[in-house]
Amino acid sequence: MLNTLKDIGLASGICWTAHLPPVEQARPGMRVSVMLTFTKTGEILGEPRFTFVTREASPETRALYQRVAAAAIGTCTPLPFSKGSQCCGRTSQHLSLRRLAKRKRSLE
Numbered sequence: 001m002l003n004t005l006k007d008i009g010l011a012s013g014i015c016w017t018a019h020l021p022p023v024e025q026a027r028p029g030m031r032v033s034v035m036l037t038f039t040k041t042g043e044i045l046g047e048p049r050f051t052f053v054t055r056e057a058s059p060e061t062r063a064l065y066q067r068v069a070a071a072a073i074g075t076c077t078p079l080p081f082s083k084g085s086q087c088c089g090r091t092s093q094h095l096s097l098r099r100l101a102k103r104k105r106s107l108e
Contacts, residue, residue: 001081002042002085027061053065
């Protein structure tokens, strides 16, 4: 059960890592920020909104990472908020998640 915003960050990091693109398509240092709104039950309210994707990346790479983020969000929601969670004391909770791809390409 998720109780804090830190818990949400850790859980989303696990989801993100599980959905990283193949090493041969990875771009070291790629950054993606997405804004999400969660309901009290941990479901996504509306559509995720990408607020930042590394500008130096090609359009194909940017689209790849947006698909990766969308897949991670789709697979890992609804989030299991605890009943007394700080995350969902209101009707909904807006969050901005930032992820940095640390994966490196193989030099072979």
